[in-house]
Amino acid sequence: MLRLPSSLQRVINEFSKLPGIGPKTAQRLAFYLLKKDNLDIVSLSNAVAELKQGVNFCSICHNMTETDPCSICNDPTRDHSLVCVVEEPLDAQALDKSGQFKGIFHVLGGVLNPLEGIGPDKLNISSLVKRTNQLASEKISEVIIATNPSLEGETTAMHLARVLKQEAPEVKVTRIARGLPSGGDLEYADDITLTRAMEGRREY
Amino acid sequence: MLRLPSSLQRVINEFSKLPGIGPKTAQRLAFYLLKKDNLDIVSLSNAVAELKQGVNFCSICHNMTETDPCSICNDPTRDHSLVCVVEEPLDAQALDKSGQFKGIFHVLGGVLNPLEGIGPDKLNISSLVKRTNQLASEKISEVIIATNPSLEGETTAMHLARVLKQEAPEVKVTRIARGLPSGGDLEYADDITLTRAMEGRREY
Structure with a gap:
């Protein structure tokens, strides 16, 4: 052999x-x-x-960075009153690349997943609550929850919304829109996507 | 950004x-x-x-090995009069795994490819000729050319057959059969495969 x-x-x-x-x-x-x-x-x-050398996490938003705070948290031209919560650093990168979002980020570091033993304490949730309560120069006015539209992502979003309503009731909490993706095909869309698309309809 | x-x-x-x-x-x-x-x-x-450490090539068949000669060239239970010529070590492994071939191998280390500057001198062809002429305990009686049925593989096979006919005329030179693959579908087979399958037909 x-x-x-x-x-x-x-x-x-x-x-x-x-x-x-x-x-x-x-x-x-x-x-x-x-x-x-x-x-x-x-x-x-x-x-x-040498992968992990030089990869640090921003002490404010937990995004991956070489410098602390990261280039986004340190950028005075961005809107620091608008925080977008994402699961992973790559999600923040994708949103930032789209060029439309001018606020700052908060990286959770995952999603709630009881089966894999990932509870709220394993995610960067308490630091988010702290950020919303902080007396910063620019107070946070809106938190956009942009976790993935998956089962875990939706559960995490709901949990976050509940926690923020309790701990920071003056902050507006929103969820990114779910609907048909641009270039998508109605015929092949699944039921949940269609339901969300109908629910989220807007007037012209 | x-x-x-x-x-x-x-x-x-x-x-x-x-x-x-x-x-x-x-x-x-x-x-x-x-x-x-x-x-x-x-x-x-x-x-x-450490990938390349411990990876040697057999001085007889040029297959990848840790010991020299390799475990196959060193195996007295194998038929040393039957040599199968393949392009790469992985090909030898595939044939060996099938369990049907009990002879020994010769690894060319590639195929003729004039466009990429790979001529006969870049392949292990001279050592194959030498093997067929050697007065070993078991003289080589048949060389099976098992290069891939690609354009380059066929060209290399034809070149090899010609060289061996000249340099070792007493050795039988054969080519592995080309035809429909097991589980294949006649309807979707390409023209060359069908032509080869017809050419290679055998009587029951």
Whole structure:
């Protein structure tokens, strides 16, 4: 029986652990690397090893950053009275890239998921409440909850809304609109999306 | 504008260089790693760094191996008079896994590709000719050319057949059968496959 060298097998095993990469893809990647220069291999290895160095989290919004506070919390041209709550740093990036949102962010670091043992204490919720109560130069007037429109995201949004109503009743709490995505097709939309689209209809 | 920390961006860039991994997937992988323990990250980094250590090539068949000669060339229970020529180590592994082939291998290390500057001198062809001429305990009686049924694979196979006919005329040279794959559908088969399948037909 043909056995792969153990160092090669190890790389295959490590790649297989990554999400969306099965054993076949892992094998292909490992063989690809094997054909590359040592320099390329070292470059990948070092980048991975140093991944967490230089990645900090903003003490205000918990977004990923190199500086603390992050470039957004530190930006005086943004509207600091408008806070958008997202699940992950990538969500903040997506919203920021769209160019429409000029407020600041708050990254929860996940969603409520009782099955996986993720309760409210595991998310950055208390710091959000603290932010809304803070006597900052610009007081927070609106919190937009922009968690994903998934089961967990909706549950988390509802929990957040309840907590904020209790702890900071003077702050307006809103939820991003759910409806048909731009370029979407009514015919293929699922029932929940259609229901939300009807509920959220607006007058011309 | 939100900028990702440079160490994170570096990992995304490195992952993007891998085949089949676009910028979105690279981003997803990098963020996934960021959430893992340092131990997991170091484990991946080290595995990649040490990839080439311990990967040697068999001096006889050029297959990947930890020992030289490889476990197959060293196996006295295999038929050393039957040599199967493949493009890459993975091909040898696939054939070996099928369990039907009991001979030994010869890995070319690629295919002829003039556009990419890969000529006969870049492949392990001369060592194959030498093997067929060697006065080994078990003389090679048949060489099965099992390069891929692609344009380059077929060209390489034809070149090999010609060289072997000249340099080792007493050795039988065969090509693996091309035809409809098991489980395949005649209706969806391409013309070349159908032509090959007709050409290769056998009497019951």
